[in-house]
Amino acid sequence: MRDNNDMPGHLIRRLQQIAVAVFHSEAEAAGYDLTPVQYAALAAISTSPGIDQVTLAGLIAYDRTTITGVVDRLAQKGLIERQASSRDRRARELTMTPEGKKTLEGITPAVTAAQQLMVRGLTDDETEELMRLLRKAIAAGNELSRAPLRQV
Amino acid sequence: MRDNNDMPGHLIRRLQQIAVAVFHSEAEAAGYDLTPVQYAALAAISTSPGIDQVTLAGLIAYDRTTITGVVDRLAQKGLIERQASSRDRRARELTMTPEGKKTLEGITPAVTAAQQLMVRGLTDDETEELMRLLRKAIAAGNELSRAPLRQV
């Protein structure tokens, strides 16, 4: 019988759990109540103001159904605003509030720290190699998920 | 600003999504309705009959709260049985049913196929290296998650 430790799926799941836990503890220690998912969405909206939800989902590889809830919570926290688009009445344009900008700037050091902490068992070279392999595997499997990356 | 593609956390999350999607489609194609999480739990119960839920959670690095629902669903599908332990009246001993054994055996080829498919962009050597790096990072971060691995 194949051991869990020889299953890529199991190992990926475990490191993901650790990554999320590290993110939460770093963010909380810095005084912010933001999930990894919410952070990524906020950062993407910051880079692409006025973006609609489907495009946002594609940029960060989220399911379009998931993004609804994430955007809801960001709006509820006053970090972003959602307004109907004038060009397409189906779409909602997402923009950051000043509060959102302040939060994004403030939390960034904690996010950077978390990224290092979650691979603290690896050397810098090993981390680079891990990221290279992850990128390569993701590129080949991108279309297998319901939430593929869609670069604009 | 740091790109998503340079963030280990983002890359890990994406590959995890792909891994789960691949597992589902392979399992479904083989005629089974079992999630990756349910499969791992079933396999662990098969290896360690009579195990209690906390020990099971430790073996596969699940949160003890999560395991309750997983075990519920496996029991509801008739794949496992839950009975009060005679040694410890708090604990529930988990055992497989014949149906569970049949399911586990039947689904195993699909699981193996899924493990290969989710890293189909990598060569065999690269897959080995990816698993090595994942194991090393996980070992260093094990205690950072609420659901660490607890080998017996």
Next chain:
DNA sequence: TCATTATTGACAGTATACTGATGATCAGTG
């Protein structure tokens, strides 16, 4: 033995992720 502490399983509540469906709207074609 008795009081304190720890452990097991469960529950409520929140946040991803997904499947599948729906209403509103847009774009392209005849």
Next chain:
DNA sequence: CACTGATCATCAGTATACTGTCAATAATGA
């Protein structure tokens, strides 16, 4: 312009994951 098909956002439902809490029970130490 009317029709068809695609797209945007949302919803209902299911399954992880987590935080924090609780009752029942076990284990430990004074």
